[in-house]
Amino acid sequence: MAALTTLGIIHTAISLVAVGSGIVSLARTGNITWKNGVGKTYIVTTILTCLTGFGIYQHGGFGKPHILGIITLVVIAIAYAGDRQNLGRASKYVAAIGYSMTFFFHFIPAVTETTTRLPVSAPLAAGPDDPLVQKLVGICFLLFLIGTTLQVIKLRSKSGAGGGVAA
Template identity: 75%
Template sequence: MAALSTLGIIHTAISLVAVGSGIVSLVRTGDISLRNGVGRTYVITTILTCLTGFGIYHHGGFGKPHELGIITLLVLGIAWLGEGSDWAGSRHI
């Protein structure tokens, strides 16, 4: 079994925080929002997971892990834009 690099260990630790905070946010409020600390933790650690992942996945050049990281960052950006506006549909009750 290959040992993880220092960046791999950091990447894994950050991703575990992201998964944990995402679960906590969903259980507590039913969504993930930048309006609370747990939601912000999820978004920030997910971004950091993507960015640190770019430094890890270097086998054979640009590949599927890079594509997934870019797609994840794009989706987070779109969600951030939609959270504060009505263009994506409002959930006001």
């Protein structure tokens, strides 16, 4: 097992803040949004996680982690446009689903790195293609689908009742 570099430690710390603030935001309001402090913390630290990640993914050049980082940044930009109501009637849905998708994206490397590094003496998984990693990421994806479905239902019920978009 390779030890974490200084950048790797910083990256991990930032990502833990992102995941923690994402959990708090989802628990408090049922969504992540730029419209409150905890949501802003999530979005900024997720961006920083992506940017610091580009410097630590050194497994033979450009690869899947880089692609995930780029996709995450693109999805954040689209979700932010939705958060700013720049996408018409779909804005609130684009924001909710987009930010939730980036939250799910955090768990792909988290599951992979954790299971392939811990316990130190005998990691749970041999690599990212290990069946255990694939199953755990699949469970995270299922939770993402359930969560976003609940968010869409909540948004639709608020819109149908004339309540507008929840911040």
